[in-house]
Structure formats: C-alpha cells, structure tokens
Amino acid sequence: MSSDGENDEFMCEDEYDDDGFDQDEDMDDVDSTSEPDVYDALSPALEEAPQKKPYDVTWKVRTLQEIIDMQNKEIKKIQSLLEVPPSTAAILLRHFVWNSEKLQEQFWNDPNAALEEAGLSPPTSPSTRTHNLPPSPEKRSNRLLRPTSVSGSSRTRSQIRTEPFECPVCCMDFDTSAVEANTFAMGCGHRFCRNCWGEYLSGKVKGEGESAKIQCMERGCERVVREEVVGEIVTADILKRYHNLLNAAFVADSPNLRWCPHPNCEFIIECNQAPPRMLNQLVPTVECKCGHELCFGCGYGASHRPVLCRIVKMWEKKCADDSETANWLQANTKECTKCQSTIEKNGGCNHMTCKKCKWEFCWVCMGPWSEHGTSWYQCNRFDERSGIDARDTQAKSRASLERYLHYFNRWANHEHSAKLDADFYKKTEKKMEQMQNSGNLSWIEVQFAKQAVDAVIKARITLKWSYCMAFYLKRNNMTELFEDNQRDLERAVENLGYLLEQNIVDTDSIAKLRQNITNQAAYVQKRHDILMDDTLKGYLERRWEFSVDI
Structure with a gap:
C-alpha cells in the first residue's frame, strides 16, 4: 500500500x-x-439591466x-x-x-x-x-x-x-x-x-x-x-x-448564493449586492425562474417588503411567544361585570372582589357572590401580593398586550384576506367568462379582472408587513406619514375588493364595472408604489427610528 x-x-x-x-x-x-x-x-x-430604484438589487438565477x-x-x-x-x-x-x-x-x-x-x-x-x-x-x-x-x-x-x-x-x-x-x-x-x-x-x-x-x-x-x-x-x-x-x-x-426555498425548485439565486452589513438599509427581494419571490437577505420564501429582515425575525418570534401569552391571559383574566376592569385570579378561592369598585362575584359563573352562600367559600388560597402593585403590573402588561394584538390582528387579517383573494381567482375566472358571453368581449379584454385581483393580493401582502413595521416604529412625524400612506392604501384595496365582488346585471353594467375596476386597480397600484417607495427610500435616508436595535 x-x-x-x-x-x-x-x-x-x-x-x-x-x-x-x-x-x-x-x-x-x-x-x-x-x-x-x-x-x-x-x-x-x-x-443585468440597470437598477430601477436605489433600493433594488440585481441578481442572476x-x-x-x-x-x-x-x-x-x-x-x-x-x-x-x-x-x-x-x-x-x-x-x-x-x-x-x-x-x-x-x-x-x-x-x-x-x-x-x-x-x-x-x-x-x-x-x-x-x-x-x-x-x-x-x-x-x-x-x-x-x-x-x-x-x-x-x-x-x-x-x-x-x-x-x-x-x-x-x-x-x-x-x-x-x-x-x-x-x-x-x-x-x-x-x-x-x-x-x-x-x-x-x-x-x-x-x-x-x-x-x-x-x-x-x-x-x-x-x-x-x-x-x-x-x-x-x-x-x-x-x-x-x-x-x-x-x-x-x-x-x-x-x-457563499454569501452571494442562496437556494430557492420553494419545493421542487433546484435553481440557485446569485446576488452580490446584499451583504449582511447592508441589511439594515435594504430589503433585497429577488425572483426565481420558478416564478416565486424570496428575500435574498434572510431566505424568507416570499417578499416581506417593506420590512427589514431583522424586524421580520423579531416579529415572528414575538408572534410565536405572545400567542401563548394571549392564551394565558384569556384563561386567567376576566372583566369585572360592573366596571369592566381587568381582574387576574391570583388566589385559589372563587370568591372575587374587584379592587376598583369592590364588587364581589364568583369567578366560575361571574354572578353575584351573595347568591352563593358561605358554603362555597371553602377553597384553599394562594398567598396574594399587594393589590396595588399587582394591579399596576397587570395594567402595564395588559396595555402592552393590547398594543401587540392591535397590530397582530391587522397583520393576520390581511394575511388571511390575501389567501381568500387567491381563492377568489376561480370566481373571477367564472365572472370573466360571463362577461365574455354577455358583453361580447374577447378573453384579452376581460383580463382586467384578473389583473385587479393580482393588484389586491400584492397590496394586501404589503399591508400585512406594514403592520409588522408599524409595531416597532417609534412615534414621530415620520411614523404619522407612514401610517397615512398605510391608511390610504388600505382604503383603496377595500374599495377595489368591493368592486370585484359586484354581480353583473346587464351589458351596460359590464362596461361601467370594467371602467371602475380598471381605474381603482390603477389607484391601488399607485398607492402601493407610494408606500413602498417612501418606506424603502426611508431606510437609505435613515428616516425611520425603531424601538429595537436593528
């Protein structure tokens, strides 16, 4: 050997x-x-072709x-x-x-x-x-x-x-x-x-x-x-x-190569304009030949613009952690039936007294305690803390949770709506066929409906992530402008969604509906571009201030 x-x-x-x-x-x-x-x-x-926007990156599949x-x-x-x-x-x-x-x-x-x-x-x-x-x-x-x-x-x-x-x-x-x-x-x-x-x-x-x-x-x-x-x-x-x-x-x-994360796709994305040090200023969204978008910075299997990769990771971790917190609060806190103050059951007995209005009630049925009699008052109790300190701590925790739920519910709502809109494609195709038959329109002429659904889904995904960003933004004038753009886009999307659900009555209504949907879809696209452009340029200009370190 x-x-x-x-x-x-x-x-x-x-x-x-x-x-x-x-x-x-x-x-x-x-x-x-x-x-x-x-x-x-x-x-x-x-x-590659020159960049269209300063916050865009070039890539190769x-x-x-x-x-x-x-x-x-x-x-x-x-x-x-x-x-x-x-x-x-x-x-x-x-x-x-x-x-x-x-x-x-x-x-x-x-x-x-x-x-x-x-x-x-x-x-x-x-x-x-x-x-x-x-x-x-x-x-x-x-x-x-x-x-x-x-x-x-x-x-x-x-x-x-x-x-x-x-x-x-x-x-x-x-x-x-x-x-x-x-x-x-x-x-x-x-x-x-x-x-x-x-x-x-x-x-x-x-x-x-x-x-x-x-x-x-x-x-x-x-x-x-x-x-x-x-x-x-x-x-x-x-x-x-x-x-x-x-x-x-x-x-x-390689920091410049990343596999496409979508199933059965064997393509690799190459991008040398998104080093880790730039991910606090860029959201490097790329598109694979399989037709799916992804974030080159963190490998997220879809576009999460206009939110930075680090914010996305913190948000998803918080959603995973705070969902359990929300479940615990629902199981262990109730509202006083008299003054609606939040009460936590931190003792073993079911005889509860609201510290704010002094109302006595049963924790199990929320009815007046006077109707239960003394025979019910036989539970073992835990050691209770000072009422004022416990109430202050709980109030702060509750307020923090309510703020989180405000943004989370809107984030989840747009995510759910985007999925429903994707299912709405099938209904739209039937409506397109109906317009062809009733209005003597060609297949190309009725494509405005599908394009409008595309605009709605795209805008809802952007709105979903905008609420993630809003949760971590510090309150200042820039935040007010961001929320104004967010509100305008949200209104435009809801109006377009309403138009897409309208029924076709006659030939005249088809022409009017087509015009309204086309105009509203163009407005949605315009408001979407305004929100996206202003937000992504704000990263490069360092206009945004966050409550966390990015």
Missing part, C-alpha cells in the same frame, strides 16, 4: 493528470467585483451545473497555482470556505500548517512518500508532492501487502492474498476492511449529512477522506447524495 499523503492506495500519478475537473475556460463567469476579503470564487460580476462549473474552475485555478492534486485543492478550498486569497496567503507562509489544518498530511511527513510510480523530472524537486527522502518509515508497501490482516472494527481476518482486494487504507496508514469503510462512509453521508469534512475511521485521526475515496467505496446512490451535499455546502458557504 502506498503511504503517500497526496494520494490513496488506488491512485497513481496518471490520475492526477486526468483529474476529471477539466472545464471550458471561457465560462460565462467573470472575475468578482465584490469588496475585498469576500469569497472571490463565488462572486462573479452580474450582467443559476443552475446546478453552473454551480458545479464554478467550483471546478476554482479548483483548477488553485491546483495550478499551488501545484497540488485536484483533490488536495478541493479540500483546501472547502476548509478555507472557498476564499482563495486567504488560502494562498496561509499556504505560502506555512504549507505544512495549511495542509495539517485542512486535514491533509504535511509534505515532510512519512505519509507523503510515493512508491507506485517514479516522479517526473519536472516534479522531482517539488517537495510538496514528491519528497526525495523519508525518515521514520518502518513499514514498506510490500510488507503491508504480504502480512495477514485483522480489521480492528469487525475483527474479520484476511490472509495475504485477500488483504489488497478487501481492505483499504488512506495515506495516514490506518487500514480497515472495505465493508467497514462502506458502512462508515454511508452513515456519515446518509445518516449525518456530512461530506467535505469526513475524517478517517481511526479515533483521533483528523485525516480528511478525499472525494475519490468515497467514489471508490460507496454505492452510486450514496455517492450522488455525497455530491449533492458538497454542492449544498458550496452554496451555503
């Missing part, structure tokens, strides 16, 4: 020359134009093959620069998160440290020796790939292959004739049977979802398993999943 640190037992020098990574050099990717110290391999410039080509191009580049095998270049790049500049800097400063850090054997260790083929003249002086002398190696390739072997995992014995065919060891020299290697690698790939950083089976050995080793040992389905995991890791490591 070879103990070469740069190839494993079945590899030879010829395989390095035919590395399988050759790709056309004239790929459509170009050099990165992103800022320094950003993954240059993953940041090609995008040739990539296929999986394009992502694979991007990796292979960078691997080939590093292979040529560092004069290492392609598998070594791939492991180094994945370890340094595809930052080739950082990789080259550390490699040229200390090759041994860079290789060891990435899970490869250093060039001066015994595991870098090659026994299967003599070095070529041009590589004879390259100590990284072919060291001329090795010290400390006590076992040669022939010795290893002529000795019987017992697998340390399954304890299977192999005689001298079966060792070569049924066992395997990487450059680190730790040998196991191929069945154990197959189970180990399959478990790592299929069970744990690991790919780029699978290490040797030997405890404490940090040698990384090369891609060709996996391909030699595992089955075809495991190998396919292994490559899928490598591609997924490449996309995850």
Whole structure:
C-alpha cells in the first residue's frame, strides 16, 4: 500500500493528470467585483439591466451545473497555482470556505500548517512518500508532492501487502492474498476492511449529512477522506447524495448564493449586492425562474417588503411567544361585570372582589357572590401580593398586550384576506367568462379582472408587513406619514375588493364595472408604489427610528 499523503492506495500519478475537473475556460463567469476579503470564487460580476430604484438589487438565477462549473474552475485555478492534486485543492478550498486569497496567503507562509489544518498530511511527513510510480523530472524537486527522502518509515508497501490482516472494527481476518482486494487504507496508514469503510462512509453521508469534512475511521485521526475515496467505496446512490451535499455546502458557504426555498425548485439565486452589513438599509427581494419571490437577505420564501429582515425575525418570534401569552391571559383574566376592569385570579378561592369598585362575584359563573352562600367559600388560597402593585403590573402588561394584538390582528387579517383573494381567482375566472358571453368581449379584454385581483393580493401582502413595521416604529412625524400612506392604501384595496365582488346585471353594467375596476386597480397600484417607495427610500435616508436595535 502506498503511504503517500497526496494520494490513496488506488491512485497513481496518471490520475492526477486526468483529474476529471477539466472545464471550458471561457465560462460565462467573470472575475468578482465584490469588496475585498469576500469569497472571490463565488462572486462573479452580474450582467443585468440597470437598477430601477436605489433600493433594488440585481441578481442572476443559476443552475446546478453552473454551480458545479464554478467550483471546478476554482479548483483548477488553485491546483495550478499551488501545484497540488485536484483533490488536495478541493479540500483546501472547502476548509478555507472557498476564499482563495486567504488560502494562498496561509499556504505560502506555512504549507505544512495549511495542509495539517485542512486535514491533509504535511509534505515532510512519512505519509507523503510515493512508491507506485517514479516522479517526473519536472516534479522531482517539488517537495510538496514528491519528497526525495523519508525518515521514520518502518513499514514498506510490500510488507503491508504480504502480512495477514485483522480489521480492528469487525475483527474479520484476511490472509495475504485477500488483504489488497478487501481492505483499504488512506495515506495516514490506518487500514480497515472495505465493508467497514462502506458502512462508515454511508452513515456519515446518509445518516449525518456530512461530506467535505469526513475524517478517517481511526479515533483521533483528523485525516480528511478525499472525494475519490468515497467514489471508490460507496454505492452510486450514496455517492450522488455525497455530491449533492458538497454542492449544498458550496452554496451555503457563499454569501452571494442562496437556494430557492420553494419545493421542487433546484435553481440557485446569485446576488452580490446584499451583504449582511447592508441589511439594515435594504430589503433585497429577488425572483426565481420558478416564478416565486424570496428575500435574498434572510431566505424568507416570499417578499416581506417593506420590512427589514431583522424586524421580520423579531416579529415572528414575538408572534410565536405572545400567542401563548394571549392564551394565558384569556384563561386567567376576566372583566369585572360592573366596571369592566381587568381582574387576574391570583388566589385559589372563587370568591372575587374587584379592587376598583369592590364588587364581589364568583369567578366560575361571574354572578353575584351573595347568591352563593358561605358554603362555597371553602377553597384553599394562594398567598396574594399587594393589590396595588399587582394591579399596576397587570395594567402595564395588559396595555402592552393590547398594543401587540392591535397590530397582530391587522397583520393576520390581511394575511388571511390575501389567501381568500387567491381563492377568489376561480370566481373571477367564472365572472370573466360571463362577461365574455354577455358583453361580447374577447378573453384579452376581460383580463382586467384578473389583473385587479393580482393588484389586491400584492397590496394586501404589503399591508400585512406594514403592520409588522408599524409595531416597532417609534412615534414621530415620520411614523404619522407612514401610517397615512398605510391608511390610504388600505382604503383603496377595500374599495377595489368591493368592486370585484359586484354581480353583473346587464351589458351596460359590464362596461361601467370594467371602467371602475380598471381605474381603482390603477389607484391601488399607485398607492402601493407610494408606500413602498417612501418606506424603502426611508431606510437609505435613515428616516425611520425603531424601538429595537436593528
């Protein structure tokens, strides 16, 4: 067996020359134009149309093959620069998160440290020796790939292959004739049977979802398993999943790439204009070729404009947390039947007294306590706190909850209405057919109804997120203007929704309804653009002040 640190037992020098990574050099990717110290391999410039708005971003939809080509191009580049095998270049790049500049800097400063850090054997260790083929003249002086002398190696390739072997995992014995065919060891020299290697690698790939950083089976050995080793040992389905995991890791490591989150979509979005430091000023909405919008900043599977990504995350967490709070308050607080003050049952007895109006009542039926008699007053009680302090604390909590519910109810209402409007498409299509038959209109002429439904749904989604933003805004003049725009859009949407639900009476009503719907839909679009444009420009101008840190 070879103990070469740069190839494993079945590899030879010829395989390095035919590395399988050759790709056309004239790929459509170009050099990165992103800022320094950003993954240059993953940041090609995008040739897109000029931005329409200062808060918009440009993007490009990539296929999986394009992502694979991007990796292979960078691997080939590093292979040529560092004069290492392609598998070594791939492991180094994945370890340094595809930052080739950082990789080259550390490699040229200390090759041994860079290789060891990435899970490869250093060039001066015994595991870098090659026994299967003599070095070529041009590589004879390259100590990284072919060291001329090795010290400390006590076992040669022939010795290893002529000795019987017992697998340390399954304890299977192999005689001298079966060792070569049924066992395997990487450059680190730790040998196991191929069945154990197959189970180990399959478990790592299929069970744990690991790919780029699978290490040797030997405890404490940090040698990384090369891609060709996996391909030699595992089955075809495991190998396919292994490559899928490598591609997924490449996309995850790049700040300029993101998978489309929608089911059954395999496209990747590339955008180099939305770095994390800009997400307090931009809401980078992009559209995939599958027809769905998504936020490139946080990966949200739909547009959440005009709200910043951080606000969206806080809002969704608050909704998840405060929904339980609301349920608790509904179960543990009631209103006094006399003065409607909020009362919390913080004692075990059902005999309640309102501290504001002194009304005594039963917590169970809310009826007067005088009708129950003393026989009901036999419950164990909890220790009660000071009434005034408890009431003040509860009043503040209740006021905070009421404010949250004010915005949450409107947020949820528009979300629900948008879903209902989507179902309204079917009714609209029937109405469009009716208008065709009754008004002698063509299919193109009745498309105004569908376009109006599109405008309503789009506006409702924007209104939904506007209430999320309003919840976190500080009260000032800018907030007043924001709410004015919000109110105008909301009124326009409700008016358009009302028109879309009107019944068709006769031919004359069709013409009038068409005109009204067309005009109102245009007004909705105008109010939507005003709200969106003013809000998103406000981020760039830093006009908005929030009650939380963004």
